[in-house]
Structures are given as structure tokens and as C-alpha cells.
Amino acid sequence: MAKYTHITDAERLQIEHGLRHGTSMKKIAALIGKHHSTVAREILARRIESNKGAVGRIANRCILGRNCNKLQLCMDRPDCTRRCSACSRCNSVCPDFREEVCADFSAPPYVCNGCKKEPRCVLRKRYYLHNPAHAGYRKILVESRSGANISEDELLSLDTLVSPLIRNGQSVHHILVNNRDQFNVHEKTVYRYIAGGLLRAKNGDMPRVCMLKPRSRKPVEHKVDTKCRVGRTYADYQAFIAPAPLTRTVEMDTVIGRVGGKAILTLMFPWCGLMLAFLRDRNDARSVAEHFGWLWDVLGAQRFRAIFPLLLTDNGSEFSNPLALEFDPDGAPRSRVFYCDPCATNQKSRIERNHEFLRMILPKGTSFDYLTQDALDRVMSNINSYSRPTLGDKTPFDLFAFSYGTGVLESLGMRRVPANEIILKPALLG
Numbered sequence: 001m002a003k004y005t006h007i008t009d010a011e012r013l014q015i016e017h018g019l020r021h022g023t024s025m026k027k028i029a030a031l032i033g034k035h036h037s038t039v040a041r042e043i044l045a046r047r048i049e050s051n052k053g054a055v056g057r058i059a060n061r062c063i064l065g066r067n068c069n070k071l072q073l074c075m076d077r078p079d080c081t082r083r084c085s086a087c088s089r090c091n092s093v094c095p096d097f098r099e100e101v102c103a104d105f106s107a108p109p110y111v112c113n114g115c116k117k118e119p120r121c122v123l124r125k126r127y128y129l130h131n132p133a134h135a136g137y138r139k140i141l142v143e144s145r146s147g148a149n150i151s152e153d154e155l156l157s158l159d160t161l162v163s164p165l166i167r168n169g170q171s172v173h174h175i176l177v178n179n180r181d182q183f184n185v186h187e188k189t190v191y192r193y194i195a196g197g198l199l200r201a202k203n204g205d206m207p208r209v210c211m212l213k214p215r216s217r218k219p220v221e222h223k224v225d226t227k228c229r230v231g232r233t234y235a236d237y238q239a240f241i242a243p244a245p246l247t248r249t250v251e252m253d254t255v256i257g258r259v260g261g262k263a264i265l266t267l268m269f270p271w272c273g274l275m276l277a278f279l280r281d282r283n284d285a286r287s288v289a290e291h292f293g294w295l296w297d298v299l300g301a302q303r304f305r306a307i308f309p310l311l312l313t314d315n316g317s318e319f320s321n322p323l324a325l326e327f328d329p330d331g332a333p334r335s336r337v338f339y340c341d342p343c344a345t346n347q348k349s350r351i352e353r354n355h356e357f358l359r360m361i362l363p364k365g366t367s368f369d370y371l372t373q374d375a376l377d378r379v380m381s382n383i384n385s386y387s388r389p390t391l392g393d394k395t396p397f398d399l400f401a402f403s404y405g406t407g408v409l410e411s412l413g414m415r416r417v418p419a420n421e422i423i424l425k426p427a428l429l430g
Contacts, residue, residue, distance in 0.1 A: 007034065007042055007137070012130035015039060019113035019128055040108065046133035047111050049239050050125045058088055059122045061243075063100040070094065091243055099124065099243055140227060152286050155198060158183060162190060163201035171206070197260045228320045229339050234347055237312060237338035251351035252313040254283060255358060257368030263318075264368060264376065265291055266358070268351035272399035273388055275354050276412060277380050279373045285317065289324035296328060298411050304334060307404065311337045312348050357383045360424045375429055377413035382428060385417035 007015075011032040018028040029036040053059040062068070065085040073084045073093045084090045091097050102123050104115065112118045112125045161182065165175050172190045176183060193199050194206075241247050248271050255264040255277075263283035267276040280287035296304050313319045322337035340347040361379050362368070384397045391399060397416050401409055409415075 006141075007032070007038070009130065009134045012042070012046075012133050015042065016113065016128055016130045016133075019043075019109050019111060022114045025108045040110070042133070043110050043128050046136055047126045047128050048132055050112075050127055051239075051242070052125050054120050054122050057120065057122050058086055060085055060088075060090055061099050061123055062091055062094065063098045064096065065090070065100075092245055097243055140230065152284060155193075158185070158190070158193070159199045159201075163199050166194075166201040166205050200260060202260060228322050229315070232322060232338045234338065234341045234344070237310075240336065240338070241310070247309055249310040249312050250308050251348040252311050252319065253348070253351050253355070254316055254318055255355060255362075256283065257362075257366055257371075262368040262371065264358075265318075266351060266355065268348075268354055269396075269400065270350040272396050272403070273350075273354070273391055274384050274396035274400040275351065275358075275380065276414075277358070277376050279368065279371055279376050283318050285319070285321040285324070288318050289321060292325050293329070295412075296334070299408065301328065301334070303404070303408065307408075308335045311335055312340065313337065314340050314345075314348070315342055354383075357386070357424065361426055361428050363426065366426075371429075373413070379428060380413075381415045382417050382422050382424060384414060385419070386422055386424065387419065 011034070014032050015028055018031065023031075025039055026036045029039045032039070051059075062085065068083070068085040070084045071082075072078070072080055074087075074089055084094065091099075100123055102112075102121070102125075105111075105126060109128075110126070111128045112121070113128055115121075118125065161179060162172070162175055166172065172187055172194075176185075176187055176190065190199075194201050195203055241249070248269070251268040251270060253266050253268075255266055257263065263280050265278045265280055265288055267278075269275070278291045280291070295308070299307065311325060319337070319339070325337050326333060326335050328334045345352050358379070361382075362371075381397075384400075385395050387393050387395050395416075397409065397414065401416075406416075
């Protein structure tokens with residue numbers, strides 16, 4: 001039996017074939033030369049969900065559906081006398097919907113492959129398919145080997161010592177030679193961190209580096225958790241909101257000023273058009289977590305969970321610590337984080353379009369190092385007080401205040417700016 005070797009695509013195909021024919025886990029494991037626990041972990045980690053229903057049956061997945069007598073939940077057909085539990089729209093409109101999960105998923109083989117009940121079952125299904133399984137494995141393998149392999153504390157410590165000395169004219173080699181007891185990184189690694197914008201020192205602070213011909217390479221990212229996207233992809237997001245499509249999602253992004261300088265965290269509420277913005281000294285995962293901690297303290301547990309039930313963001317390294325956003329200081333769940341697909345800005349298009357307002361006041365290339373949070377609050381107050389045709393000529397401020405009250409916005413630094421006093425030009429900041 002081969003030890004410490006990764007499962008190949010051919011072996012995954014054998015697993016799928018065995019499951020389809022009802023072969024036991026131990027026999028599949030013996031066939032590919034692995035331990036049965038390895039096969040079980042592979043199936044649990046790589047199985048995918050499916051909304052496949054059953055021919056001729058209503059796909060009602062509510063655990064209360066058998067005894068439910070509710071009528072006219074959708075309210076678009078007053079003459080309808082049919083029980084809602086017998087309608088395909090029931091699960092998407094009923095506020096009391098509780099999805100029934102197949103009990104067979106908690107025991108081997110953990111999937112619907114080969115299940116005799118599968119053709120007539122209407123519950124959400126899970127399958128093990130070798131092509132998606134191998135693609136997911138390759139994606140995680142690549143991501144786990146990308147990014148800077150250093151913690152935020154170590155990076156901050158390195159930056160505190162190295163950047164001032166580089167700006168004093170010292171070379172990276174000289175700094176590391178004379179501070180061997182403080183670091184265990186290679187000289188070339190420090191150069192990569194500087195070129196990738198992870199340190200305050202820049203290539204411009206090192207004259208000899210500026211003389212070298214630049215090489216084409218992927219920017220260095222500092223990933224807190226290289227597996228942060230597992231179970232949080234855009235497909236996972238769509239499956240999560242499918243039972244409750246009216247759940248309010250908050251889109252999250254970063255606006256960059258000078259590379260390596262201050263950055264702006266933006267939070268957009270698509271249902272009302274309101275956008276919040278928070279100034280951060282560094283564009284890292286810790287600063288994002290700190291601002292969510294501040295929001296938790298200001299809003300309180302109940303209001304925070306109501307305002308931020310779901311977060312949808314991109315794949316930036318500053319969002320690679322989802323656990324810090326999803327759980328409160330006591331470890332209780334408070335929100336859910338999901339990631340858009342790479343290069344798919346259309347999946348959170350509302351916040352991308354709303355950044356155009358921000359860029360009217362802070363054009364691209366503008367450094368945010370001079371900004372203060374009070375000045376940024378003034379910028380967002382003007383933007384959120386601007387009437388939008390898509391909102392029926394209402395303002396994002398008014399729509400948000402109607403749901404949660406003006407006091408919430410005031411606690412977040414927002415104020416209503418009179419229509420004729422709104423300024424959407426750099427002149428707003430003087």
C-alpha cells in the first residue's frame with residue numbers, strides 16, 4: 001500500500017466507478033491501494049451538491065411539508081386553493097422553510113452515487129464525480145503553494161526592522177547579515193516581499209534594483225489561510241441562498257490608493273445602494289478583521305447579524321481570513337463569507353459600479369495616506385445622499401434608514417446631506 005502519496009485522477013475515476021456500482025469503501029480502498037479512511041475523507045471533501053429533482057415529483061425539501069396546510073404564500077394568484085407544500089415555489093417563499101437533509105449522508109458512502117432511492121428522491125443530492133474532484137484538488141494544491149509563507153506578526157516585525165534601514169541606504173544583504181538572530185528568511189525572499197508591496201520599503205529605495213530590467217511575474221500575496229475558499233466559492237454561495245433567495249447579501253471590496261499605503265474597505269448593500277467605507281493603514285487581513293470587530297461593538301450582536309448575514313467578496317489576500325469575520329469574540333457564528341470566481345467582477349457588480357462615485361472624489365492614482373476617517377465619512381455621506389434613478393429617485397441613506405433607523409447610520413459616521421449641498425468632486429476635501 002502506497003503511503004503519503006496523493007490520489008491520482010485515475011484513482012478518483014475508480015472511486016466514482018465503485019460508488020456507482022455499490023462497492024464497499026474497503027473494497028474500493030483495496031482496489032486503489034489506499035486505506036479506507038483515506039477514501040472516506042476524499043469523498044467527504046470532494047463531493048458536490050446538486051439540485052437534481054425527480055421526474056414527475058414536486059421538489060419540496062421542507063421537513064415540515066408533509067403536515068403543512070399553508071395557502072397562498074406567494075400571493076400572486078388569489079384564486080389558488082392548492083396547498084403550498086404541493087407547489088414547486090413553496091421552498092423559496094415560505095418564511096418557515098427548513099430543509100430536510102438525507103440521513104444517508106452521515107454514513108458511508110456519504111453520496112447518492114449508486115443509491116437505489118436516488119431516481120425518486122427530491123431532496124438535495126450529493127455526488128462524487130472524478131472530474132470536479134480532481135479539478136478541486138488541483139486548485140487547492142496550487143493555492144496552498146502560492147502567497148507569502150509568513151504570519152502577519154512576522155511580516156510586521158520584518159517590516160519594522162528592514163524598511164527603515166533600506167531607506168537609510170542599507171542593502172538587504174547587509175541588513176540580514178547583521179541581524180541573523182532575528183529572521184530566518186532568505187535574502188531573495190525579502191526582495192520578493194518588497195517587489196510585491198508587502199513591506200513599506202519599495203524598489204525605488206534601492207538604486208541598484210531600479211537599474212535592473214523588471215521581470216514578468218505574478219504579484220506576491222500574503223495569504224492568512226490558503227484554503228479559505230473551500231466551501232465558500234460562488235457556487236457554494238448560490239447553493240446557500242437558493243432556499244432563501246431574498247436573504248440580503250453585503251458586497252465587500254478594497255479600493256487601493258498608493259501601493260503599500262493606506263487602503264479603503266468598502267461594504268455595499270445592493271438592496272438599498274448604501275455603501276460604507278473604512279480607512280485602513282495597511283491592506284491586510286488583520287485590518288479587515290479589526291474593522292468588523294469595531295462594527296460588532298458599535299452595532300451589537302442582534303443588529304450586526306441582521307445587517308451582515310452574508311458577505312460576498314473577491315479573492316484578495318486581505319479577505320483570506322474568513323473565520324475572523326464569521327465568528328464573534330466568543331466563537332459564536334455571526335455571518336457567512338463567500339468568494340466570487342476569479343476575474344468575475346460581474347458577480348458583485350453593484351459595488352464595482354458604486355466605486356465610480358468614490359473615484360469622482362478620489363481619482364485613481366490618488367494617495368490615501370493624507371486621508372482621515374472623518375474625511376472619508378464626509379465623502380460617503382455625500383455619495384449616500386445622492387438620489388438614484390434605480391431606487392425610484394430615493395437616496396441610499398433614506399432606504400437604509402427606513403429599515404434600520406437613522407441612529408445606526410449616525411453611529412457609523414454617516415449623515416444626511418441636503419440635495420443641493422452634495423459635492424461629488426475632489427473639491428469636497430479642500
